[in-house]
Amino acid sequence: xxxxxxxxxxxxxxxxxxxxxxxxxxxxxxxxxxxxxxxxxxxxxxxxxxxxxxxxxxxxxxxxxxxxxxxxxxxxxxxxxxxxxxxxxxxxxxxxxxxxxxxxxxxxxxxxxxxxxxxxxxxxxxxxxxxxxxxxxxxxxxxxxxxxxxxxxxxxxxxxxxxxxxxxxxxxxxxxxxxxxxxxxxxxxxxxxxxxxxxxxxxxxxxxxxxxxxxxxxxxxxxxxxxxxxxxxxxxxxxxxxxxxxxxxxxxxxxxxxxxxxxxxxxxxxxxxxxxxxxxxxxxxxxxxxxxxxxxxxxxxxxxxxxxxx
Amino acid sequence: xxxxxxxxxxxxxxxxxxxxxxxxxxxxxxxxxxxxxxxxxxxxxxxxxxxxxxxxxxxxxxxxxxxxxxxxxxxxxxxxxxxxxxxxxxxxxxxxxxxxxxxxxxxxxxxxxxxxxxxxxxxxxxxxxxxxxxxxxxxxxxxxxxxxxxxxxxxxxxxxxxxxxxxxxxxxxxxxxxxxxxxxxxxxxxxxxxxxxxxxxxxxxxxxxxxxxxxxxxxxxxxxxxxxxxxxxxxxxxxxxxxxxxxxxxxxxxxxxxxxxxxxxxxxxxxxxxxxxxxxxxxxxxxxxxxxxxxxxxxxxxxxxxxxxxxxxxxxxxxxxxxxxxxxxxxxxxxxxxxxxxxxxxxxxxxxxxxxxxxxxxxxxxxxxxxxxxxxxxxxxxxxxxxxxxxxxxxxxxxxxxxxxxxxxxxxxxxxxxxxxxxxxxxxxxxxxxxxxxxxxxxxxxxxxxxxxxxxxxxxxxxxxxxxxxxxxxxx
Numbered sequence: 114x115x116x117x118x119x120x121x122x123x124x125x126x127x128x129x130x131x132x133x134x135x136x137x138x139x140x141x142x143x144x145x146x147x148x149x150x151x152x153x154x155x156x157x158x159x160x161x162x163x164x165x166x167x168x169x170x171x172x173x174x175x176x177x178x179x180x181x182x183x184x185x186x187x188x189x190x191x192x193x194x195x196x197x198x199x200x201x202x203x204x205x206x207x208x209x210x211x212x213x214x215x216x217x218x219x220x221x222x223x224x225x226x227x228x229x230x231x232x233x234x235x236x237x238x239x240x241x242x243x244x245x246x247x248x249x250x251x252x253x254x255x256x257x258x259x260x261x262x263x264x265x266x267x268x269x270x271x272x273x274x275x276x277x278x279x280x281x282x283x284x285x286x287x288x289x290x291x292x293x294x295x296x297x298x299x300x301x302x303x304x305x306x307x308x309x310x311x312x313x314x315x316x317x318x319x320x321x322x323x324x325x326x327x328x329x330x331x332x333x334x335x336x337x338x339x340x341x342x343x344x345x346x347x348x349x350x351x352x353x354x355x356x357x358x359x360x361x362x363x364x365x366x367x368x369x370x371x372x373x374x375x376x377x378x379x380x381x382x383x384x385x386x387x388x389x390x391x392x393x394x395x396x397x398x399x400x401x402x403x404x405x406x407x408x409x410x411x412x413x414x415x416x417x418x419x420x421x422x423x
Numbered sequence: 424x425x426x427x428x429x430x431x432x433x434x435x436x437x438x439x440x441x442x443x444x445x446x447x448x449x450x451x452x453x454x455x456x457x458x459x460x461x462x463x464x465x466x467x468x469x470x471x472x473x474x475x476x477x478x479x480x481x482x483x484x485x486x487x488x489x490x491x492x493x494x495x496x497x498x499x500x501x502x503x504x505x506x507x508x509x510x511x512x513x514x515x516x517x518x519x520x521x522x523x524x525x526x527x528x529x530x531x532x533x534x535x536x537x538x539x540x541x542x543x544x545x546x547x548x549x550x551x552x553x554x555x556x557x558x559x560x561x562x563x564x565x566x567x568x569x570x571x572x573x574x575x576x577x578x579x580x581x582x583x584x585x586x587x588x589x590x591x592x593x594x595x596x597x598x599x600x601x602x603x604x605x606x607x608x609x610x611x612x613x614x615x616x617x618x619x620x621x622x623x624x625x626x627x628x629x630x631x632x633x634x635x636x637x638x639x640x641x642x643x644x645x646x647x648x649x650x651x652x653x654x655x656x657x658x659x660x661x662x663x664x665x666x667x668x669x670x671x672x673x674x675x676x677x678x679x680x681x682x683x684x685x686x687x688x689x690x691x692x693x694x695x696x697x698x699x700x701x702x703x704x705x706x707x708x709x710x711x712x713x714x715x716x717x718x719x720x721x722x723x724x725x726x727x728x729x730x731x732x733x734x735x736x737x738x739x740x741x742x743x744x745x746x747x748x749x750x751x752x753x754x755x756x757x758x759x760x761x762x763x764x765x766x767x768x769x770x771x772x773x774x775x776x777x778x779x780x781x782x783x784x785x786x787x788x789x790x791x792x793x794x795x796x797x798x799x800x801x802x803x804x805x806x807x808x809x810x811x812x813x814x815x816x817x818x819x820x821x822x823x824x825x826x827x828x829x830x831x832x833x834x835x836x837x838x839x840x841x842x843x844x845x846x847x848x849x850x851x852x853x854x855x856x857x858x859x860x861x862x863x864x865x866x867x868x869x870x871x872x873x874x875x876x877x878x879x880x881x882x883x884x885x886x887x888x889x890x891x892x893x894x895x896x897x898x899x
Contacts (some may be wrong), residue, residue: 367659369874384531
């Protein structure tokens with residue numbers, strides 16, 4: 114009791130979170146498992162792959178040789194690499210933009226609480242629940258050049274046959290389409306949940322002041338939704354940036370290299386061609402690019418906290 | 424079972440005479456596939472059995488074999504035989520069947536680990552230099568000499584070229600052949616032949632094409648009425664596009680893929696040679712008389728389209744297309760015929776050697792049982808069953824030319840003849856083979872889809888090959 118009295122916070126000073134009697138052992142015990150987990154599954158692989166990115170692997174001799182920046186030099190001087198970067202950026206920016214716009218629009222639409230909307234909402238989120246490989250197989254069937262539904266529709270509508278996956282000018286946009294089909298529901302769910310939590314008084318006040326639906330949406334709803342939209346965009350951006358399964362399942366990176374992404378490039382070089390050093394360099398470029406991209410995005414968007422008096 | 428009984432006679436004599444210890448006897452008998460019960464009986468008869476012997480025999484005679492094979496059809500036959508393998512050899516087979524790319528990935532991970540995941544692995548011919556050359560597989564010379572089942576007939580029953588390709592290898596020289604046996608050819612060889620619709624050719628009055636010009640003319644003549652004149656593997660990056668469709672056209676017209684040698688570090692590609700460009704141009708012309716979606720066709724879709732009666736001709740791995748002769752899987756089973764592939768003069772039928780070999784990694788956990796399973800899966804008995812049930816190609820001559828099978832599946836004889844004539848791809852002896860083929864197949868797809876010309880695609884592929892060969896130290 115004496116100790117407690119002695120350690121009682123003085124008026125005007127913040128309370129300490131842990132008493133000084135707490136031993137170092139106790140802290141280690143509490144933090145140790147998490148630290149060990151981080152070291153084993155994050156720090157060790159990150160450091161190892163960083164080292165590997167400066168080495169060359171000899172398949173025949175099973176040996177590693179230090180080659181400095183050669184892997185990075187090969188990477189940045191290769192025209193294929195820049196094609197792959199361009200594909201990844203298109204898939205990320207265009208795909209996520211479509212998903213954010215359509216997902217938000219759907220959330221606003223379903224917020225009207227129309228009749229039967231609960232059932233449609235349930236159906237709408239189904240694509241998100243499928244694994245990417247299943248999505249790939251399903252779309253392969255839909256896009257089948259001989260008997261796929263999409264080509265049948267295209268031909269019936271008079272557009273003629275479309276090489277969805279075999280035309281190098283079309284294949285990447287097909288991937289954007291499939292990715293958007295699968296992940297628009299994610300943006301919808303996030304934005305819709307936020308919409309449901311917004312205080313109605315603000316909108317009622319807007320109506321009383323004579324604001325139209327369009328004005329209320331532009332001046333009130335969208336600013337209030339911005340944190341959720343930004344969260345969904347960043348989350349989807351990171352995910353789209355490392356797209357692999359869809360490419361693997363649908364196009365295998367082709368035709369030529371028109372749909373190859375950074376993740377696929379890393380996979381193919383690492384696991385099919387046994388170029389582990391080069392693949393590590395690709396991965397590190399991805400890590401650095403993702404870190405820069407997210408920092409930039411957060412600064413540009415500048416999400417402001419919106420305090421709403423209730 | 425009789426196949427495995429003959430070999431046990433001499434070891435019983437050695438046990439009785441005292442030339443062989445109990446432990447040696449148990450190990451040898453287990454390798455011959457003799458069951459634990461039988462081993463116990465033999466030991467008891469020789470007055471040398473103990474309770475511990477039976478436990479050891481039981482462990483050696485069977486156990487679990489983790490098997491890695493390609494998912495290209497033969498895995499169905501293995502699955503059919505799980506029960507029989509268990510009852511005859513006491514072996515539980517845990518099989519992983521994967522497409523080529525993922526299989527190579529798993530193989531690489533497993534053989535480089537301190538203890539391997541797999542005890543028995545199928546190795547694609549094009550990856551022999553990387554994995555056998557890397558020293559990851561155990562030599563089989565002694566086993567094949569002392570512990571092969573009676574009637575195994577090795578090496579006489581295998582094509583010499585196949586043994587040189589997916590059998591013997593010299594890691595020191597980085598070359599196929601030599602005296603050390605690391606793999607046994609199997610689950611199947613990989614010849615390429617021409618499949619065609621006999622009824623359509625007869626109706627159109629078109630003869631079986633013997634040259635590539637005749638092939639193009641036939642494709643043009645047969646195209647129409649909802650049936651494509653021909654089909655091919657045109658999917659970007661598909662190694663079979665390069666090997667089956669492009670390389671067959673290239674080599675059978677006198678093309679030479681490389682000059683120099685990796686050892687002399689002057690190993691240079693000839694993808695810009697007139698023969699190389701002409702082979703790709705011929706494919707581009709054939710695309711006009713193919714199905715609309717041919718640019719996304721792999722070997723499965725090509726074969727399915729042929730089986731569905733949508734195409735009139737295709738050049739294909741016979742191990743993949745065999746089921747077009749099976750009425751259960753093909754609408755055209757009674758209308759199909761085969762021939763060796765077109766070509767110029769004596770080069771007609773000239774193809775690349777494909778196929779797989781099976782080997783035991785040095786880090787396998789259960790080598791004894793793996794050897795027992797290996798000898799079974801490369802036996803004539805299994806080959807006859809597999810071809811009969813699933814029409815994948817065998818690796819043994821006696822199965823290719825088995826009279827009963829030839830009657831039921833007439834393509835087999837042609838495939839066997841093509842297999843004997845196949846030659847090893849010029850770049851198969853370096854570890855970068857798979858990468859080089861993939862690069863070429865990616866670039867060639869550009870020409871096939873019309874986004875670039877054949878000459879430009881060949882030039883691009885050639886430039887990429889030079890980079891890879893220089894990086895690998897094969898070209899300076």
